[in-house]
Amino acid sequence: MKVLVINCGSSSLKYQLIDSESEKVLAKGLCERIGIDGSKLTHKVPGREDYVVETPMPDHRKAVSLVFEALTDADHGVVKTVDEIGAIGHRVLHGGATITESCVVDEHVKKVIRDCFDLGPLHNPANLMGIEACEKVVPGKKNVAVFDTTFGMSLPEKAYYYAIPKEYYDKYGIRRYGFHGTSHMFVSRETIRFGKLDPKNAKVIVCHLGNGASVSASIGGKGVDTSMGLTPLEGLIMGTRSGDIDPAVVQFICNHENKTVDEVLNILNKKSGVLGLSGVSSDFRDVSKAAAEGNHMAQVALDAFRYRVAKYIGAYAAAMNGVDAIAFTAGVGENDAETRAQIVGQYLGYLGAKIDPERNQTRSEQEISADDSKVRLFVIPTNEELAICRETVRLVGEA
Numbered sequence: 001m002k003v004l005v006i007n008c009g010s011s012s013l014k015y016q017l018i019d020s021e022s023e024k025v026l027a028k029g030l031c032e033r034i035g036i037d038g039s040k041l042t043h044k045v046p047g048r049e050d051y052v053v054e055t056p057m058p059d060h061r062k063a064v065s066l067v068f069e070a071l072t073d074a075d076h077g078v079v080k081t082v083d084e085i086g087a088i089g090h091r092v093l094h095g096g097a098t099i100t101e102s103c104v105v106d107e108h109v110k111k112v113i114r115d116c117f118d119l120g121p122l123h124n125p126a127n128l129m130g131i132e133a134c135e136k137v138v139p140g141k142k143n144v145a146v147f148d149t150t151f152g153m154s155l156p157e158k159a160y161y162y163a164i165p166k167e168y169y170d171k172y173g174i175r176r177y178g179f180h181g182t183s184h185m186f187v188s189r190e191t192i193r194f195g196k197l198d199p200k201n202a203k204v205i206v207c208h209l210g211n212g213a214s215v216s217a218s219i220g221g222k223g224v225d226t227s228m229g230l231t232p233l234e235g236l237i238m239g240t241r242s243g244d245i246d247p248a249v250v251q252f253i254c255n256h257e258n259k260t261v262d263e264v265l266n267i268l269n270k271k272s273g274v275l276g277l278s279g280v281s282s283d284f285r286d287v288s289k290a291a292a293e294g295n296h297m298a299q300v301a302l303d304a305f306r307y308r309v310a311k312y313i314g315a316y317a318a319a320m321n322g323v324d325a326i327a328f329t330a331g332v333g334e335n336d337a338e339t340r341a342q343i344v345g346q347y348l349g350y351l352g353a354k355i356d357p358e359r360n361q362t363r364s365e366q367e368i369s370a371d372d373s374k375v376r377l378f379v380i381p382t383n384e385e386l387a388i389c390r391e392t393v394r395l396v397g398e399a
């Protein structure tokens with residue numbers, strides 16, 4: 001089956017058409033500046049030149065129409081008609097505590113996505129617009145919603161409750177949800193498959209280290225803990241996010257700088273992390289370069305980032321009473337051998353984890369532990385689109 005995977009942002013739409021049997025990407029692309037002047041679609045087919053369409057896109061419906069036109073275009077398309085596309089899989093940020101699995105979209109699912117607008121104010125409205133646009137442009141085609149929060153739904157109560165008055169959970173659903181869920185699900189299962197680990201009992205820690213970063217613990221591919229919380233702000237130090245912080249810092253800055261809570265939260269989300277600490281950049285390559293050139297705070301930012309990852313690995317090894325495998329993924333996790341070597345070499349010796357320096361030079365799927373390592377270490381490239389495609393096929397096949 002050919003599956004169209006769609007990921008809508010407030011002014012963008014990313015897509016991939018994947019052949020589910022071969023798991024090959026047939027075409028992919030991006031609509032930018034939806035609802036803003038200068039809208040543009042860039043359509044890429046492997047082995048061909050990019051096809052660029054510059055035309056107004058006042059809303060997501062127009063963007064979706066243009067995507068289908070590009071996919072079926074006589075010169076640039078990859079299918080003859082939309083009938084060749086079996087189903088559409090949508091990335092959706094937040095499903096609240098009601099939706100515990102990916103699902104075929106119906107009125108109830110759309111209502112839940114709408115009810116979660118305040119939990120995912122930037123993403124959920126855009127995700128719903130993408131689904132509704134597909135319903136209008138290709139009526140009758142099955143839409144599947146794959147939620148970023150699903151991985152967090154299997155967490156035990158002791159892991160997802162915050163120790164605040166329970167009424168806030170009852171009234172507003174305030175709890176740990178976790179994000180990057182599709183990536184954690186994909187990479188933990190892929191680690192079990194690739195490493196031939198016990199599919200039911202393997203204890204796996206996944207370090208998703210990109211601009212946004214999080215760590216998860218899972219047993220047999222089911223999430224038992226994850227470092228992001230009610231929002232993606234909690235947990236690791238990230239490109240621009242502070243990660244864990246004493247909440248009293250917010251009050252202190254508000255009082256001393258005469259700022260509102262929203263303004264300080266904006267600082268914690270967009271101006272903190274390795275950017276805030278180093279003052280150099282949110283991009284790890286720039287920060288590494290500055291550190292190598294002797295910039296002290298750039299080095300501190302990198303050290304703090306790695307130290308926080310190691311603390312979470314230690315916490316999750318304790319939470320699961322052991323760990324069989326640790327997998328690194330996403331931009332930094334897949335490409336930055338130095339960060340992996342530092343995390344394992346400096347902090348994980350007590351677990352018996354040993355990295356093999358040569359194997360660690362990889363950027364693709366590979367085991368990177370030494371033969372005598374007690375914990376197996378892997379680089380497993382994440383692929384959220386493929387994960388959404390697989391979920392879509394699983395559900396449409398069942399529907």
Ligand code: ADP
Nearest residue numbers: 209210211212282283284285330331332335336
């Ligand atoms: P996101 O999807 O959250 O935007 P990515 O997973 O694409 O993030 O990761 C982006 C980050 O990966 C950037 O900060 C980039 O600097 C970092 N990165 C990519 N390649 C390397 C590398 N070779 N060394 C260090 N960092 C890298």
